[in-house]
Amino acid sequence: MARSIQIMGLVGTGVMGAGIAQIAAQAGVEVRLFDAREGAAQAARDNLAGTFAKLVAKGKITQASADAALALLKPVTRIEELAGCDMVVEAIVENLDVKRGLLTQLEGIVDAECILATNTSSLSVSAIATACQHPERVAGFHFFNPVPLMKVVEVIDGIATEPAVSDALLDLAKRMGHTGVRAQDTPGFIVNHAGRAYGTEALKILGEGVAPKGDVDRILREGAGFRMGPLELFDLTALDVSHPVMESIYTQFYHDPRYRPSPLTRQMLVAGRVGRKVGQGFYRYENGQMVDAPQPQPVPTVEQLPPVWVMSENAGDQQKLVALVKALGARVEEGERPSDEALCLIAPYGDDATTAATCFGVDAARTVCIDLLTDLSRHRTLMMTPATRPDMRDAAHALFARDGVGVTVIRDSVGFVAQRVLAMVVNLACDIAQQQIASPEDIDQAVRLGLGYPQGPLAWGDSLGPRRLLTILERMVDMTGDPRYRPSPWLRRRAQLGLSLRQAEPSAV
Ligand SMILES: NC(=O)c1ccc[n+]([C@@H]2O[C@H](COP(=O)([O-])OP(=O)(O)OC[C@H]3O[C@@H](n4cnc5c(N)ncnc54)[C@H](O)[C@@H]3O)[C@@H](O)[C@H]2O)c1
The missing domain is CATH 3.40.50.720 (NAD(P)-binding Rossmann-like Domain)
Structure with a gap:
């Protein structure tokens, strides 16, 4: 059914749509741009002309390739002009009914071979596809912002998706210079699922009064090697985006304590302290710069050290x-x-x-x-x-x-700060592998590229030591009684057998 994609239809030419159009055109794919808002598709093309000019000025691309890419961007004013596309990807408003409506409308326009892809980040691909006559042609194609720089895309198999459809999207991702990772249609897919551990555990540590915010961020940045501390990261992403995501994933997993959000961020959200963009989150900002960066703890003067x-x-x-x-x-x-x-x-x-x-x-x-x-x-x-x-x-x-x-x-805590956060990051990735949401390799690629962790969480777990992580989790669950910390069977079995956390299992037949 699936075929090589030469003509892409793109519906919704906002932040994400424009980014997808850019990398597709640069990969030699014709892109027909459509947006419900009059003039938006043309404006997106004009903006991209400016982007290409800047890339030429910086020496990143040649004038000839900029001209070629621009020539492939074709704004259309009527959705019917998407007839003849090999695929259509939608990046419209994140609303289930609106997306369903668009896909059923598209089915009446495109031919039977056309793939329909959705860039949804939080809705179920299967739910979006249910209204379609041919849900087998619908898949998720989930990019990250900014699309040209975030070189990973999750290809999501819905319940009905024909495997060849996802294969074609993975092939297209590669042509666009992105790493395609394949995931089952589950809440948060890979990246937004795996990313729950870092922030929620840091909030729990903060809530327990183990350490103040600056110390939590410093330990995880300087000690554990994350690019940003979790609380600095919340400020950057903004709590009006990230707190609802935490709540949504928690709800979708039927209140599994692994994903439990924190009342701390709920309160900050209600108070409007959502982060850097409003000048106040965990930290204060002026003109986008943090003005109350916490200082490291002063080193005490000690005359004589004890043995x-x-x-x-x-x-x-x-x-x-x-x-x-x-x-x-x-x-x-x-x-x-x-x-x-x-x-x-x-x-x-x-x-x-x-x-x-x-x-x-x-x-x-x-x-x-x-x-x-x-x-x-x-x-x-x-x-x-x-x-x-x-x-x-x-x-x-x-x-x-x-x-x-x-x-x-x-102050006293099970697992210090870094142990408990790292153990949770690895444990959650192990659960994702156990549930066969994605392959170990794709989990590591998705998290490294999508979240900027220094290593994929499974490879990281291997270097920290699966047995040691298992011990940390067993003791944490023992002492706290909180099933949030229960070791994933994927981790426990591999730790017991001395296997790598990236070791997949043979199929049963
Ligand atoms: N912004 C992100 O960081 C991000 C990341 C990954 C995925 N997504 C997903 O991508 C999608 C788009 O997000 P965005 O941030 O680019 O939004 P956006 O608001 O920047 O752009 C959406 C565009 O879609 C158009 N539109 C809305 N309804 C339409 C319809 N029925 N038909 C045609 N056009 C319509 C709007 O006019 C607008 O130009 C959403 O599903 C979102 O969840 C966003």
């Missing part, structure tokens, strides 16, 4: 931590039990500092924990018990700041 008794969960961690403490100039106590003066330094996974101190039978007042999951040469997170003495906290802070690496001290 340090070190306890970690395995020999490798123990060696690493002892070597670091010695290199920073502290005396390490090698005895089985700490002396009465010692700072008790513990490196737990998943446990909170209180549990760690109790497990190892050491004085909670002299206990400070350190997060070993992230790279200690970039950032160090220290965690106190509710009983930790200020002099012990300051001694640990001063010690770990001695070589200039940033240190953040947080």
Whole structure:
């Protein structure tokens, strides 16, 4: 049924439609532009002429290729002029009834072979297709904003979609220079589904008072390696967009606690503090610039460091931590039990500092924990018990700041900040793989390109260690009783068998 696409119809020439038209025309596809608003299609073409001129001026494309692409953009004033297209993609208003109406109207115009694609980001592709006589020709073609720069597109199979239709869209994506990833029609598809973990877990940490906003952002940016802190990211995306998405995904998954949104952002939304575009979100902005960027915690001055008794969960961690403490100039106590003066330094996974101190039978007042999951040469997170003495906290802070690496001290929490966020990011990606929403490879590509994470979450999980992540999650679920943290079977089985999280399963037949 599907065929190679040479002529694309594009309905809705707004932000997304114009971007899709641009990359299609640059790939040599004729694009017929239609918009319900009079003059909008022509205006989109005129704007794209300006875009091409800028790209030529910057030396990104040649004049000849700009001329060729522009010649392929053909505004039309009547929707009937889309007859003869190989496919039509709609990027109109995000409304189920309106999209259904458009697709049924298009079925009366285009020929039987024509693919109908929707750029919806939150509606069900199957639901949009139900009104069609031939739902098998309908698929999702979900781009990200800005389309020319976000080089990934999700190709969504609805319940009825003919596989050849999605194959043709994947082929077109490749010709347009984008990575096509294939996903089943499920809430949030891949990117908006996988992206739930980062923000919601950060909000939960903030809500529990584990650390203030600036510290949460710093730990995840500097320690874990995310490009932006989650709260800075909320400010950029704006809560009038992201809070409803969190609520919608949560509702669509029948209140699975994995996706639970936070009352914090609901309240901010109601108060109009939606982010950078209004000058106030988690942070304040003037002319788009943050004006109240939180400062790193000041390093305390400590005259004399106490001896340090070190306890970690395995020999490798123990060696690493002892070597670091010695290199920073502290005396390490090698005895089985700490002396009465010692700072008790513990490196737990998943446990909170209180549990760690109790497990190892050491004085909670002299206990400070350190997060070993992230790279200690970039950032160090220290965690106190509710009983930790200020002099012990300051001694640990001063010690770990001695070589200039940033240190953040947080209150007690299961899994620090980075452990719990990273474990949730990987665990959710594992669930997406388990549900066969997409292949492990496509999950990693989609998240890396769509969310800008330094690695795909499954590859990231492999480098952090599936067994270690499993331990973190098991302890978190144990201690909090919150099924939000239940380990995905995909993660648990691969951790138990020593397999990669990218390992797909053989089919049963
Ligand atoms: N903006 C994003 O970041 C983003 C990202 C991914 C997907 N999407 C999805 O893409 C679609 C379009 O979003 P956008 O941000 O480009 O919107 P937009 O408001 O910039 O553009 C929509 C265009 O569609 C036209 N239109 C509306 N109803 C129409 C109809 N019945 N027939 C013909 N034209 C009609 C409007 O005149 C407008 O020009 C939505 O489904 C949205 O959810 C948006």
